[in-house]
Every structure is written in C-alpha cells, then in structure tokens.
Amino acid sequence: MEETNRQVPVTVxxxxxxxxxTTLLNRILTEQHGKKYAVIVNEFGEQGIDNDLVVDADEExxxxxxxCICCTVxxxxxRILSGLMKRADKLxxxxxxxxxxxxxxxxxxxxxxxxxxxxxxxxxxxVTVADAVHLSSQIEDHHEAEEQxxxxxxxxxxxxDLVKDENIExxxxxxxxxxxxxxxxxxxxxxxxxxxxxxxDAFSLKRILEVEPDFLESDHDHEHDDDVTSLxxxxxxxxxxxxxxxxFGKLLQTKGQDIMRTKGILNFKDExxxxxxxxxxxxxxxxxMGKWPENKKRSSRLVFIGxxxxxxxxxxxxxACKSE
Amino acid sequence: MTTDLNQFPELDKTKxxxxxxxxxxxxxxxxxxxxxxxxxxxxxxGTVRIFSSREKHKTLKAHKGVILCMSRxxxxxxxxxxxxxxxxxxxxxxxxEITNFGSRWVDHVAAYNGNxxxxxxxxxxxxxxxxxxxxxxxxxxxxxxxAFDAKGRRLAVSRYGGVTIWKKDYSNKWKSTKLDWxxxxxxxxxxxxxxxxxxxMQENVLRCWRLKDKLDFAMSGYGSKxxxxxxxxxxxxxxxxxAIDAICWPFDGEGPMGRKPICLSYIGNKQVTxxxxxxxxxxxxxxLSDGSVFLSQIENENNTIIIRSFTGSEVSAIAMTDDKxxxxxxxxxxNTLWTSIWDQ
Numbered sequence: 001m002e003e004t005n006r007q008v009p010v011t012v013x014x015x016x017x018x019x020x021x022t023t024l025l026n027r028i029l030t031e032q033h034g035k036k037y038a039v040i041v042n043e044f045g046e047q048g049i050d051n052d053l054v055v056d057a058d059e060e061x062x063x064x065x066x067x068c069i070c071c072t073v074x075x076x077x078x079r080i081l082s083g084l085m086k087r088a089d090k091l092x093x094x095x096x097x098x099x100x101x102x103x104x105x106x107x108x109x110x111x112x113x114x115x116x117x118x119x120x121x122x123x124x125x126x127v128t129v130a131d132a133v134h135l136s137s138q139i140e141d142h143h144e145a146e147e148q149x150x151x152x153x154x155x156x157x158x159x160x161d162l163v164k165d166e167n168i169e170x171x172x173x174x175x176x177x178x179x180x181x182x183x184x185x186x187x188x189x190x191x192x193x194x195x196x197x198x199x200x201d202a203f204s205l206k207r208i209l210e211v212e213p214d215f216l217e218s219d220h221d222h223e224h225d226d227d228v229t230s231l232x233x234x235x236x237x238x239x240x241x242x243x244x245x246x247x248f249g250k251l252l253q254t255k256g257q258d259i260m261r262t263k264g265i266l267n268f269k270d271e272x273x274x275x276x277x278x279x280x281x282x283x284x285x286x287x288x289m290g291k292w293p294e295n296k297k298r299s300s301r302l303v304f305i306g307x308x309x310x311x312x313x314x315x316x317x318x319x320a321c322k323s324e
Numbered sequence: 325m326t327t328d329l330n331q332f333p334e335l336d337k338t339k340x341x342x343x344x345x346x347x348x349x350x351x352x353x354x355x356x357x358x359x360x361x362x363x364x365x366x367x368x369x370g371t372v373r374i375f376s377s378r379e380k381h382k383t384l385k386a387h388k389g390v391i392l393c394m395s396r397x398x399x400x401x402x403x404x405x406x407x408x409x410x411x412x413x414x415x416x417x418x419x420x421e422i423t424n425f426g427s428r429w430v431d432h433v434a435a436y437n438g439n440x441x442x443x444x445x446x447x448x449x450x451x452x453x454x455x456x457x458x459x460x461x462x463x464x465x466x467x468x469x470x471a472f473d474a475k476g477r478r479l480a481v482s483r484y485g486g487v488t489i490w491k492k493d494y495s496n497k498w499k500s501t502k503l504d505w506x507x508x509x510x511x512x513x514x515x516x517x518x519x520x521x522x523x524x525m526q527e528n529v530l531r532c533w534r535l536k537d538k539l540d541f542a543m544s545g546y547g548s549k550x551x552x553x554x555x556x557x558x559x560x561x562x563x564x565x566x567a568i569d570a571i572c573w574p575f576d577g578e579g580p581m582g583r584k585p586i587c588l589s590y591i592g593n594k595q596v597t598x599x600x601x602x603x604x605x606x607x608x609x610x611x612l613s614d615g616s617v618f619l620s621q622i623e624n625e626n627n628t629i630i631i632r633s634f635t636g637s638e639v640s641a642i643a644m645t646d647d648k649x650x651x652x653x654x655x656x657x658x659n660t661l662w663t664s665i666w667d668q
Binding site: 054055056058060062063064065073075076078079080083084085086087088089114115116 | 351656
C-alpha cells in the first residue's frame, strides 16, 4: 500500500529560449541509470529527447472559476499527470519542460489547485536554466525571462565559459536582486551533480526550515517600476496572529497578481510552534511545524518576490503586526 | 495480496464476493463496458480482460501503455491508449488497428451504430461506417469528453470554454453549435430523452444546459471533482460522484432547478468515486474511494445493499451485463470482482 500512496516528484524545467533546457534534460535522462522517468515536453521542443516515455503537451493555461483572477493552471498537465498515474510501472519522477516563453506560475499553481494531482504527485522544484551571456538583456526585453528567475528554486547559470568573470558577477547580482533565495549553480553545458537539481522537495514546508533562505537586506533601487524585485523582513518581536492573518490575507487577495512568491517562518505571541508558509501568487500552503528549537532565537522571517512591491507598504504592514 | 485484504477474514466478505471471482491484478483498472453478457475491462498496462459467464476470463495484450478510454461498438469494443493507438477488439480477441497517432494520446472514444469517433488533443476524428477515411472536427482547445445523444444524431464535444455540438445537416455537411461557459469541461453526456446536456468541470461543479432554450445552470456543493455521473435511463435522475453521498438530482418535470437532490449514503465518510446505473431501474451502484460498492434504490434509501467490501483503493470501473445478471467492479490497485447479482 505504501507504494501506491507515494507521491511522484515533479521537476519543472524552465528557462528562456536557447538557455540549455534540453541539454539539462538529456543530461538527467542519461545519467540516472535504472530510473524510470516520464518527460512532458511541449510540441515546439528544440532538440530530440532521449527517453522511452516522452509525452507531447500543448501548454494550455486556463483560469479557475474560483473568483481569483491570477489563479491560472495548466489544463494539459492535469490530464497528462492523471493519465500517467494509471500506468502499471511506477515512475521515479516526472520532468516537465516548459517553452522558453512560459510563465512558470500556472505550472506551480496546478499542484495547489487540483486535488487528484496533489494526492498523487508533488512539485519537487522549479529549476531555471539561464544563459549567462544573454540573461541581462533578456530580462530587460522579456518579462517572461524575469518571471522564470523569480520562480526558480534553483537557477543554473549556464554557459559561464563564454563570459568574463566580472560579467558573471554582474549577472549573479542581477539574479540575486530578483530572487534572493534561489540556489545559483554556475555551469558549462549544464554540468552539475543531479542531486543539486532533483529530489529537492523545495515546496515542502519542512524544507523551508531546513534550508533557511538568505534573508538579505532589502534593496530598493531599480530602474523600472515593473521590475521584479524581492523584499525581506526580520523581527524578533513576536507577531499577533490575528493581525498578521488579516493583513496577509488581504494583501494576497488584493495584490496577489503582483506578488509572485512568498516564504516565511513566523513567531506568534503565546504560540509554542513555528509557523511556516510558502505561496505562489494568491495560493498558499501554511502549517505549524513543531516547537522552536531550544538553542535558537525565536524570530519571524518573511520574503516577498514580485512586481511593484514598494507600493504595497509591506514594511509598515509587517510592523503593524507586532504584538507590542 | 495487499495487506489490507489480509486483515479481513472470509466472514466479512459479502455474499457477492464469496460467490464471485476476485482477482488481484496489481494494475489500475481504467475502464469497463458490457458486451452482451460479457464484460470487457481495460487496464493500466495495456491489457484488456474479457469476463464471460461461468468461463475463465481471457487476457488480451492490446496497448503498449495505459488504456485511457473504452466504448462499446455492437459486439466489439473500441479502446484508446497513451500509446497513440485507436483499436477495435472483438469478443473472441481479434484486435484491429483503426489508426495510430504516435506520441499523441487517444483520450476519448465513442461509437454509434457502426460510426466510430475518437479524440486526440484538439481534434475529433469521425469514421462514417461507410467510409474509410475519417472526418476531422477541429476545436480550439483539448477535448475533455465525447458523447452521442440517444439517437446518434448529435455528437457533443466538451472542451475549454464550453461544449461544441456537431450534427450533419440535410446535405450531409457537418454543422456545429456552441454552448459557452468559462472553464474546463470534462465528461459530457446528453440526457436519455435528449433534452439536457451535462458536463463535469475542473471545479467541483456540474454545468447543465436545457437544450430547447439553452438555459444553463450549475449543480454544485461537491467536496471534490465530479469524475463520474450517469443519467437513470428514463431521465428521472442524474446520479453523481464527488461527495460522501451519491447525489441524485431530479430531472423529471421541469428539471432540477430549485429542487433538492436525493443523497444516498453509506456508513462511513468515504467519497463516492464511481456511479453506474442499474439498467431500467431507479437504482445505482456507487463505488467509493476505499473500494467498497453499494447498490441503492434512489427513492428508497433503506433498500441499500453492500456489493463489495473495503479494498483500500478507489473504485474506478463498474459495469453490468446486458441481462442484468452479473457485475464487474475494478479499482485503482487492480482488485477486481466478477459476480452474479441474484441468489441462485
């Protein structure tokens, strides 16, 4: 019975055109001997893929009728994942390759919204392949490139052999400004140990506790108002749970389209447990995750990635949730 | 043998299980249909098993992957698979390839009086029984379901944004009309009297159109997606899965608007996952998420009997033979029951 209840991990491979997604995919498939993978690709795939089980998908994004305008899901994924779950042979993992111009949010949201998908599979991580040569200009010209960086749990900064060291620094800084908690791996031809990109469990709340993201100092300077940036907050003063829920709930409801990802660990007044949450746009997964460790300072940490964050009075809102 | 079955001694088995044939095939049962007094069942490993009265069942290796859909075509069955094949299989085990779409899945199949239909992606292919080449009917999004009406004149195709109804006009040309409703529509069905069309949606809701004036309405309140529904053959009720009870909406008179459904329940709090009507009776078989199946009279809830007990895996197929003597039940772990309904 355990076998049938195991959720199959799904890795989402995203990245702009020509960044090296297919190279990474073929590397995964050739290096993981004896494992059974299903690969879901779009019909405009760039090169051949070397796997027994390749499923062609049309990226069909649609809105859920749940009154939430940014709640879009991938209808084709719901259909294909439920079909794959009827197979006789159990899959070790599923890899979804998105088109170069795809917004990763609907893929991630599919795992929050569809109960059958959530029961049988789990989103393992979003892996973004970025072209070190062209990333900076792609970010300027295409909001999709920026979104793919914003959503990544792991960012493979690829083709570094073609870029001078000082330029790698510039690109890395640009990535960090958009997404401070992604793990950045610098590669040539996507060469990285597979344990760095598979079975990361990046969307589990437990994992957020294990790998606490870098809660960097807020960085406010940017060129365009619609740039994707991140803001983070830390507080040692316990928060008032009711105040926080009111503020945060309303914030996601009204600004959820602009807020792409959120993560946090919260210290509530009169509560022994740590509260952990993570979200994609308006959808959120949150739960108490056991007591605070004896030797650790109790402090709340909160990260936002999105557009127009400086118009949301996040700092004031967060400050107002403090219990004293 | 799963551990769960071991925990249950012989005594707790229903009389149907005791006298029937139970198999543990270990591969999900994906579909089942009757062909006369036989049942054909499709499996996740591409096999079709044909169960006949008092005979051993026959196993056919039909597809290379999952059998995604199945429909009856006279004395044959049609199957579509994730191997891209659309097959016609006869009762004696003859397998004929109708077509194959390579890496594209065959998601849905249907048949009426020798005319065959399947869908792959956004296209429906229609084989007129007198023609060799299919007619392609194109849609803007992937097809969620297919259904003929009771007379085979109209073909409903559900998709994103609503349903397209195809019909041949007097000059034998295909004409379509659209019923629009935002969202993703999956399984689709005409009512047996042809007056209504129902779809189950990605959200936990059913959409219904009254076809004479295109009046549309929702049937909602479900705890999960409605994956299975069926009209009672005289269109008196629409029985649906998706809740802890089997929800039966009244469709007689002016239809279900403003009326309460009948909720048929069974001990425990398991979700209903599969509905199969008992032919010509106001009664249904309801399969649950824990593998159990009950038979209930819609207007007399006290008349409920347990056909199959707990297996630990959600019921994914139920089919009854045409003579109403025997029933087949299958679940996602591949536990099957093939049994006579009546006491000897």
